[in-house]
Amino acid sequence: MSYTEYNEYIYNVNYQVYEKDLCVLEIKSLFNCSIQDKVFFSNKEVNPYISPFLKNRLKIIYKTSCFLDILEFVENEKITAQDFMVKYLELFTGDNNAKKGKEISKKIGLRITGFPCFSNPKTIFGVTFYKGIWYFGTLVSNNSKWKEHNSKPYSYSSSLGINIAKVLLNIAGNGDFSKKIIDPCCGVGTVLLEGFFAGYDIIGWELKSKVADNARGNLLYFNYPPKVTTGDIKDIDETFDASIVDLPYGNFSNTTEDNEMKIIRNAKRISKKLVLVSSENITNEIVKENLKIIDYCKVSKKETKSFNRYIWVCQ
Numbered sequence: 001m002s003y004t005e006y007n008e009y010i011y012n013v014n015y016q017v018y019e020k021d022l023c024v025l026e027i028k029s030l031f032n033c034s035i036q037d038k039v040f041f042s043n044k045e046v047n048p049y050i051s052p053f054l055k056n057r058l059k060i061i062y063k064t065s066c067f068l069d070i071l072e073f074v075e076n077e078k079i080t081a082q083d084f085m086v087k088y089l090e091l092f093t094g095d096n097n098a099k100k101g102k103e104i105s106k107k108i109g110l111r112i113t114g115f116p117c118f119s120n121p122k123t124i125f126g127v128t129f130y131k132g133i134w135y136f137g138t139l140v141s142n143n144s145k146w147k148e149h150n151s152k153p154y155s156y157s158s159s160l161g162i163n164i165a166k167v168l169l170n171i172a173g174n175g176d177f178s179k180k181i182i183d184p185c186c187g188v189g190t191v192l193l194e195g196f197f198a199g200y201d202i203i204g205w206e207l208k209s210k211v212a213d214n215a216r217g218n219l220l221y222f223n224y225p226p227k228v229t230t231g232d233i234k235d236i237d238e239t240f241d242a243s244i245v246d247l248p249y250g251n252f253s254n255t256t257e258d259n260e261m262k263i264i265r266n267a268k269r270i271s272k273k274l275v276l277v278s279s280e281n282i283t284n285e286i287v288k289e290n291l292k293i294i295d296y297c298k299v300s301k302k303e304t305k306s307f308n309r310y311i312w313v314c315q
């Protein structure tokens with residue numbers, strides 16, 4: 001079989017126990033599958049860096065039950081690459097082959113035509129062993145560069161955590177960058193930063209001019225377009241595929257219940273899909289607005305479980 005005939009990827013995820021539900025909801029939104037394991041297969045190509053939980057993606061070029069077949073395959077197919085490296089991909093803890101990872105990679109690397117490069121490789125080949133099968137392919141890992149956003153110049157104690165922000169985008173956009181997304185109450189732009197990093201088509205609105213200025217400041221700091229309008233959600237007249245609404249609520253804002261209901265109502269008016277976030281359980285309010293809840297998740301910001309966010313996906 002020619003290696004170009006495969007269209008299958010292996011992904012692995014990792015998460016803290018308290019973020020498991022968030023990870024499950026993200027994977028469901030991106031891949032339309034439920035995960036039992038931290039390793040899964042999909043035909044869909046997703047860049048791991050758009051997620052806080054996806055660690056690696058191996059595009060399968062060849063699979064076999066016998067390692068030596070890989071060496072033969074690489075030679076027969078005359079696999080060629082410049083500035084490449086081969087890495088053993090440890091998909092799960094306790095993988096005994098990982099201990100011999102360097103040796104395994106070297107054997108393959110010696111059969112690839114071209115110059116290896118270990119400091120800044122252009123192509124990374126991956127090899128791994130999972131449930132009795134050896135897999136060889138091209139590897140993309142989550143470089144976690146997005147964590148730089150944690151040092152944004154303007155922040156609030158009530159700002160969303162970066163992991164939640166990334167997941168909200170993937171719930172709203174399902175990894176489809178052609179979808180139009182709005183964060184109509186964007187605060188200092190935590191979601192927008194992750195949206196631009198991933199490549200989503202997103203804009204923000206924010207009622208308070210000082211806060212909107214800070215959101216623009218955060219975006220410019222990382223060279224993203226400062227697409228934030230100062231204004232009230234009620235004045236938005238465009239429509240969107242999805243809105244991500246981190247509601248001002250409870251102790252974190254001096255907003256009123258009327259304003260919250262107004263925000264939900266207007267988010268429904270301007271978008272087909274709503275991803276609502278709150279620090280309080282507002283299921284009743286959502287139902288009152290005749291929104292259909294299609295998914296739900298509760299997540300704590302930190303391991304201490306001191307601060308919860310509820311997420312509702314509605315239509």
Ligand SMILES: C[S@@+](CC[C@H](N)C(=O)[O-])C[C@H]1O[C@@H](n2cnc3c(N)ncnc32)[C@H](O)[C@@H]1O
Nearest residue numbers: 159160185186187188189190207232233246248
């Ligand atoms: C919970 S904060 C959003 C925080 C944001 N996700 C972040 O991480 O920075 C909610 C924001 O909604 C804004 N807001 C309140 N009422 C609004 C309205 N009617 N239209 C637009 N924004 C509004 C508030 O000023 C506040 O900045």
